[in-house]
Amino acid sequence: MSRIKPGVSKEEAKAKLQALFTMQTKHKQIEENMKKIKYKIGVISGKGGVGKSTVTANLAIELASRGYKVGIIDSDFHGPSIPKMLGVEDKRVMATRDKKMIPVKGPLDIKIISIYFFLPDPTSAVIWRGPLKKSFLEEILASTLFGELDFLLVDLPPGTGDEALNLIQSVNDLTGLIAVTQPTDVSALAVAKSIDFAQKAGVKILGIIENMSGFICPGEGKLYKVFPGKGGEWLSKMFNIPLLGSIPIDPGLAEAEDSGGLYIIEHKDSIFGREFKKIVDSLLRILK
Numbered sequence: 001m002s003r004i005k006p007g008v009s010k011e012e013a014k015a016k017l018q019a020l021f022t023m024q025t026k027h028k029q030i031e032e033n034m035k036k037i038k039y040k041i042g043v044i045s046g047k048g049g050v051g052k053s054t055v056t057a058n059l060a061i062e063l064a065s066r067g068y069k070v071g072i073i074d075s076d077f078h079g080p081s082i083p084k085m086l087g088v089e090d091k092r093v094m095a096t097r098d099k100k101m102i103p104v105k106g107p108l109d110i111k112i113i114s115i116y117f118f119l120p121d122p123t124s125a126v127i128w129r130g131p132l133k134k135s136f137l138e139e140i141l142a143s144t145l146f147g148e149l150d151f152l153l154v155d156l157p158p159g160t161g162d163e164a165l166n167l168i169q170s171v172n173d174l175t176g177l178i179a180v181t182q183p184t185d186v187s188a189l190a191v192a193k194s195i196d197f198a199q200k201a202g203v204k205i206l207g208i209i210e211n212m213s214g215f216i217c218p219g220e221g222k223l224y225k226v227f228p229g230k231g232g233e234w235l236s237k238m239f240n241i242p243l244l245g246s247i248p249i250d251p252g253l254a255e256a257e258d259s260g261g262l263y264i265i266e267h268k269d270s271i272f273g274r275e276f277k278k279i280v281d282s283l284l285r286i287l288k
């Protein structure tokens, strides 16, 4: 407990103690909430637009389709995209009388909480300062009624910024992180930085996923290599972290994500669908 310095007024001391009490209560609530969840996994990348949200959404779909209870926290404060990808953008988060948040129920009973649900309209921008992001994430972790879950997946924004650090600091027993990259040097080097950051913060990287490993030509269905650079294999060797798998660019997937469709359920036999299943198999093996 921090000391109240001499010379501090009674009101200031009272406010400080109150703030300390609120913080301790919040941390206790987070601990209680997180205890009910078996695996808590963040999805990171040093780079924007490589497919973190795509990976998060499809991991959730695949795991839920195998009977696991899954929840998602979309902690991308500047570009929340999970609600659109899972077709629940019209829904809103409800609150109980004691101010707990009831997450939105998505397809396959996936429980979703996203900053998107709190925005007045989908195109409005919010100016988020660092401390506000931290307290909002803590509020989500402390007050969302996820209940018992097998998996809680946290979709993070690009980079090694506030959100990743806040997650690591707020969830003591984080299972680990999954790093997403593309087969380009620019992406691999940015992702290498975020892996280094996570390792320095003492968090385990469970595996690497290479996205956009090639392009599936519509109609023909053939796979073409598009990017020639360093990819998942390079990162895997450099950090001695398993490569969970590589997924191609599939125009059908992008279309499905824009309309909230469950591509890997509806197109189980697509290359993307098959590769994604292998990724989940590898992840489950690692977690055993």
Ligand SMILES: Nc1ncnc2c1ncn2[C@@H]1O[C@H](COP(=O)(O)OP(=O)(O)OP(=O)(O)O)[C@@H](O)[C@H]1O
Pocket (backbone or CB within 6 Å): 045, 047, 048, 049, 050, 051, 052, 053, 054, 055, 076, 079, 081, 156, 157, 158, 211, 212, 247, 248, 249, 250, 251, 253, 254, 255, 257, 258
């Ligand atoms: N393998 C893929 N095949 C086709 N489209 C893809 C693939 N991966 C991602 N996309 C599309 O590319 C866009 C960017 O992907 P996504 O939003 O998942 O990236 P992100 O890393 O979460 O981005 P941000 O850094 O902005 O959060 C989306 O429109 C998504 O549908």
Ligand SMILES: [Mg+2]
Pocket (backbone or CB within 6 Å): 052, 053, 054, 076, 079, 081, 155, 156, 157
């Ligand atoms: Mg994203």
